[in-house]
Amino acid sequence: MKTADPELMRAINRFHVMDAVRRFGPIARVEISTRTELSPTTVSAITAALLEDGLIVPRQMGDLRDAARGRPRVLLELNPEAAQVVGVKLAPDRITVVLTNFRADVLAQLALPIRLSRQAAAVVADLVEDGIRQCVADAGCPLENVRGICVGLPGVVEHGAGICRQSPVFTESDVPFATELSRRLQRPVSIDSDANLVALAESWFGAARGLDDFLVVSVEHSLGLGIMHKGELFRGAGGLSPDLGDMLVRPAGRTDGTRLADIASEAALLIEAQAVLTAPEDQQLFRAGRGLGRVLALAEAGDARMTGLLGEAGEALGFAIANLIALFAPPKVILAGALIQEGAPLLDALLRTVAALLPPSLAGVAEIVTHRSTDTIWARGAAAMTLQELYGAPWNTTGPALRA
């Protein structure tokens, strides 16, 4: 926690005003005042500064007071033109790039279906750089206008330092990807765990709007875990984002095959399924990257081997999620990913396991919902991360108050 001075005070209150404008859409000063519990005078002063800076704009039309007497309110909203930011999602089979405006509306997007599992960091950086340049070019937006870039990727990411400790997309460990991209593009770049970004997206414009505490669990090629805790993205000590794949699901005593990623990720499932489905036409499908569809179709048709695999994965996920609920007590858990479907064996097993394992005292706390997130939403979350910094959340900039 930083020491307080008038500047910080103003930064805090300005952020609250910005946050109210973002969340409650076109909104009048009076309403900002009641919501933030700041005095009308202060709101007026702050909004004047924000208007001056071009971050918000008035919107005369649409006066929908119930009692239409008195001076009409002037509605304020975010100025979409105030900034452009870029969000990138890196997955092992795809790069998604979006350019958004200041409201996180997508202006342009680009999906590169490129297989980049375990690539050299330089190669990935090349691809991302090209993708970003092309995306902003498509939108006719000079790169210089882009106020910030955020990249989401699976694995263990250190947001603060901009280092990716370990990820399925890189061969190397400890990749300083943020500095590398920043050097290439001459723009501010940050990186974060992909699941954290989708958590932010869900909180801004998704299934968890306005919720201060929730989990996002994504089952994709790899597993993702995003945690919103007390209104902020949860990160471990040193800003290290935890990786759901590193959660353990086997009992002690067996040191092999214990990571959740080895049981419940798409990648792991495909490997196990490929070992089982030995028919040549199946193998063909796997080689063509269509194995997942085949697995789901077989499970749908009642193939015991496939439902068994999916059930095992679901049980493992349920086990991990029950642990997370015991720790974070989130009112909501959002599940995402192609494997998560209503009525599918994986989801059934997951829900059943959570219900069975959760202690009675925590039985009711978490509502588990599914939500289909597109790659665009993920990338929008990345954009939102940069926007949040532009809004100027002051507590992110705080250093240790006492030096040893």
Added chain:
Amino acid sequence: MKTADPELMRAINRFHVMDAVRRFGPIARVEISTRTELSPTTVSAITAALLEDGLIVPRQMGDLRDAARGRPRVLLELNPEAAQVVGVKLAPDRITVVLTNFRADVLAQLALPIRLSRQAAAVVADLVEDGIRQCVADAGCPLENVRGICVGLPGVVEHGAGICRQSPVFTESDVPFATELSRRLQRPVSIDSDANLVALAESWFGAARGLDDFLVVSVEHSLGLGIMHKGELFRGAGGLSPDLGDMLVRPAGRTDGTRLADIASEAALLIEAQAVLTAPEDQQLFRAGRGLGRVLALAEAGDARMTGLLGEAGEALGFAIANLIALFAPPKVILAGALIQEGAPLLDALLRTVAALLPPSLAGVAEIVTHRSTDTIWARGAAAMTLQELYGAPWNTTGPALRA
């Protein structure tokens, strides 16, 4: 996060000054200024107010500057007399009460070796009330002078609401213990998970002094987990303290006996050991409450059944701790409890399991140490919790900034 006003600003900075005095005191104003990065003027003003309020006192003696030139510094320290607080630790076999001064020095303590597993809340409240009254009477301190009371107990505790959701010491669930005690004693009362309090104690005057991130795992009659995260005690959504006993250690598919508490707590170990050691003299020891010593002695002597049990418990604990390290990435993990001994089978198995299960990217982050905490230290932690509130940490008082 609360909206900022001058009052909050001052509260924040006053807290920083108090914190510096507590941590580094006796300390001169100049040094407070450099450590907090507040201007000397501001420090002077704040310390003047604190002196006025009697929270700190000057200490002329002991001028140990290296260069003894210039005006000598006036050292400031906490005024021990500024307040008295009571800390209570509730364990299934013992109630410990301490009275401390403003520096968390113990003025009087009282240990009641009472078995209170699964007692009615009213009975426990009776015992605690009597214990507190007796303890403060022993010290000749009128109860009216006690500025606050904090009770630590195992189980799932909701600190904010003062409710104990579930605990081995109560028969009931959802016990509003804080209000109940407050009504009886007419003093402010708070409750928290016992492990959180020992974490606070370790951070104030124990093995984790000044550390912003660490875990405390205590293996006692029941299991405890205290998490210091970014300088604050970690609690789940709604202020719910997680319970280590609710962590799960068995794989999905087996829904029975999966809680860590059923494998690795002293209580569970005793039950399992009692089932194995059928000799009449052993059963005698168990009934006399001396079973644990017997188990340890047998294990020491190489009894395979006992080392097996302990090893299994250690592996289960290691499994849970590895998961927690993956989530929180704490630089330090402190283990406490009678079962945790250097060279003992439980600790060996625990360390081995953590090392085996932790993914390489997290291999070096956490140093695991053991630390023997007495019941007094725990109760001191409870006192420290109240003191922290008296110091006026402003962020604890913040409500939601935006009302829906």
Added chain:
DNA sequence: CGGATTAATGCGGAACCCGTAATAAAGCGG
């Protein structure tokens, strides 16, 4: 006993929030 040196503190300036009062911009009723 007069510098030199370091510690602590008035003093004035600047920024901020807030309460009150004034102003702005509508609708309503005569």
Added chain:
DNA sequence: CCGCTTTATTACGGGTTCCGCATTAATCCG
């Protein structure tokens, strides 16, 4: 059409805070 009422917004003054600068305080040194 015009004044009155109502509601939103803003100007103004007061109070608080932090900070930079200059001053005072307290010691050592020669």
